[in-house]
Amino acid sequence: MPTRSHGGLGARLRRGVEPAVLLGPGLLFYAVLVGVPVGLVTGYMFARRGRFGGVEWELSLDNFSRVTDSVYLEVFRESLGLALVATVISLAIGYPTAYAIAKLPPRWRTVALVLVVVPFWTNFLIRVYAWIVLLNSQGVLNDVLVGLGVVDERFTLLYTPGAVVVGLVYSYLPLMILPLYAAIEKIDDELLEASTDLGAGRVRTFLGVQLPLTLPGVVTGSILVFVPSLGNFVVPELLGGGKTVMVGNLIRDQFLKAQDWPFGSVLAMMVVVLLVLLFLGQAWVTRRVEGGARA
């Protein structure tokens, strides 16, 4: 007689119910708060704009062709450029910082990580306003540089693309540091010693072992900085003085000022698609580095 290793009906039911109970709330949350808006926006893309906002449900593909207008392409190009620069600078600052934190004694590691997160406890707008105080031509940075005689004349930092990058890097640097720290901390020191033992110097060990093994962290951190940078409209407005228009500003303006929801939807969906592609790329990198099941 075969043994019934799978138990009776009750046990089978419980096995079916348990995941449903555990996953249910999360799935419901996403279905309602992500699925519905994305569905709506997808629908809007194929509609005509209403006269006072909203949409008229009449099939139209005009919204897609407008994206190729050079004005909008320019906005995309500039946004991608600024977000990319902000990401690269965050990586350049974040990697050494994360590395230094990972090499601290365990007690100080926690302190350092808390310090990295502390800015999040203050309202985002207030922190961006603080940069206005720092960067304006009568501001602290100018005071210091002129006072030290580094520059002769006060100069404009505020309301330049540079100020936007500073603001983006400042805002999202912690999102770079945390995944990098997690990746660096996870590396077994013996792997680095093994590289040295096999004849590699410091640079070679970094490029050949440390960097590839922390690549998932690099990619995750970069996405976490790049994506919100691309969609951000507060920083370009406050620190860029409205002269630097990024995709985020453009999308917001389509909905709130131009009352062109269908076109705003197309722009928004482009950002969403880009995001999905980035995350697929990240998953691919992670799988490649970790080579299937971990030992």
Added chain:
Amino acid sequence: MTQSTTPGVLLEVREASRSFGHVRALDSVSLTIAENEFFALLGPSGCGKTTLLRSIAGFEHPDSGAILLGGRDLLALPPNKRPVNLMFQSYALFPHLSVASNVAYGLKREKLPKAEVTQRVAEVLDTVGLQTMADRRPAQLSGGQRQRVALARAIVKRPRLLLLDEPLSALDRKVRAEMQLELKRLQHEVGITFVVVTHDQEEAMSMADRIAVLAEGRVQQVASPLELYRHPANLFVADFIGTSNLLAGPSDRERLMVRPEDARLVTPGEGTLSGTVLDTQFQGGTSTVAVEVSTLAKPFLVCEPGATAAVRGTEVGLVWDHSVVVGEGLA
């Protein structure tokens, strides 16, 4: 710097000391290891054997003393410039690289022509029996296979000295026995001097030409397995290597050691000692008889070939053919 070394000597450790806080991990350790020798550093955890190994590899630096390889000062070289390779206890295989790339890693650092790298990698994978696994990732291998990759990666560099940190500890019993033979075969085949660190006396005894027994950062004895077993320098070595019966010695600070296989059971009253059979254990080729002797704290063990005739609870006498006097103190 002029350093004279006896011919045939490959590695010389001279009075190396290393402290971590108040702990003396190495306390004036001196050793010589010969060319082509299979040498074992044996001791309990915390005896300093790993610190010594890591000092030779270059990941620790002794506070004082010298380490010479072929008469050359090793301590002056950074770890990546030493003609010495280490096989890590965890194997430390690079998880993002294939087996072949793991093995090629060290050769590429030597800036060898690509064809030579490919050829040597293929050769060494053949030697360790992993030629079909070249494209796998470490995560796709069994424990024994990973160990072979680690070994291949180290010997492909043709180091003058190969250090192995607890090479068999991560393997299960059966694979372990196979690998003991395998390591010996390989050492013979590639002609590299091996230094194995282990806490397992059986492992050291079965593989090494000579063994250094360490305790509390000091060398207790350096000798062949047979010599260590027959003539331990002190009580620590006697106790650590194999099983021993310790009896009162000629003086307060000395004990008499009798190995179980040197003792025999005789009729009560005829032996040097007498006692009651406490237990018998049949191990296949041999049997161990535990005899309770009123003057000893621990049961006296006798190892007999085949099955034993001793019956639990009966009186027996004990005699032995060979005994050694050992000192109590540590070196």
